[in-house]
Amino acid sequence: MHKPNKKSSQLSIPKASAPQQKGNGQHGSLLSVHQQKEISKFREEKVMFSYYFLDTAHEAFNCGGGIGVNWFLQLFDNLREISKLNRNEFVVQQRNHYDVHSHDFENTAYHYADRLPEGYFEQLSEDQCLQFRLSSSGGRVHGFMIENTFYVLWLDPHHNMYPDQRFGGLQFFNAPLTPYQELQIELEEWKKKHADLASLLDELTAPGA
Template sequence: MSSKKPKKADLRRQPSLSSIKRQDVKIPEGISFSFRYYQDDKDKFSIGDRDARYLESLLRRLRDLSQLISQEIINNQSKSLRCHGILWQDTTEPNGFGIPNEDQLVNTAYQFQISANEYGRVHGFFSENVFYVVWLDPDHNLYS
C-alpha cells in the first residue's frame, strides 16, 4: 500500500503559525510597574530583612493593580488600596525622592498599601500608565 505524500501546492495552502493572526480582542491596558528609579540604599526603605511572604504579597498587589489604569488607582476611595498623594512637608523626607531631574519627572508622588497595614507601602509616581516604584516602605517610615 502506498501512502500519498501531499503535493507541494497542498502544503502551501495550509497557514503557517506566523501567518495566523490573533483575533482582535480588545484587552484594556492596565498600568505597568517600573523599577528604573528604585532606591534600596536607605535603611528605612529596605526590604533586606523581609521574608518570602512579604515578596509574595508585594507581587500579588502589583499583579492586581496592573489590571487597572492609573486614574482608577488615583481616584479609588477603597480602604483596601489607600492610594493617595504624598505631601512631602508632612514626611520624614521633605526634599522628596532625591532622584535626578525629579522636578521634571514627578508631577505628584503617590503611595499605596501592599495589604492592610501588614506589609507597609509602595512610594513612587505615575508617568502616563507606568508607576515608577522608588521606595518600598514595609515599616511605614515615610510618615513616622
C-alpha cells in the first residue's frame, strides 16, 4: 500500500509579512490597496433598509391605535431622506436630527433577543442595535445596522420601547385590518342585511299575512 508523503500532506501556512515601510521609515497600512479601496467605497455607499426582520405582529409594535396615513407618510419621508446619506452622515453627522443612538436594554420595555431568531442577537454588538426618531413626538424606528444596511425590527409610533407618560405610557391596540379583512367584514354585514330582508319578505308574502 502506498504511504502518503508526510511533507506533501501537511498544509503550508504562509508566514505573515510585516507592513511595508514608507520612505520616511514609518510603517504603511496593514490593509492591502484593494482592501483600502473597498473600505473607502463602503464609506461612500448610502444607507439601505431591509425589512427581513420586520415584526408587525408584536402587541406593542403592531401600528394599531388609528395612527393614520399621515404617520406612514412621515415614516417614508424619513426613510427616503436617510437613504440619501451614507452611514457616517446618518449615525454621526445627523445624530441630533434623527437622535440616532444605541439601546439601553436594561431600561427598555422589550428586548431584541425576545424576537430575533435564536442566536442572532448574540452576534450583534451594542453599537449595532440602534433607534432613530421620525420627529420629536412622531415615534421611533428600532432595528440594527450591519455595515450600511439598517434592518428594521419594530415601528414604534406610541413610544412603547421606552414608555413615557408624556406620550400616554405603555399602550396596546388591536392590529389594523388589511383591506381584504375590511372587505370580508363588509361582506358579512351585507350578507346579514340580505338574510334579514329575505326573512322579512317571507313574512310579508306568507299566506294569511
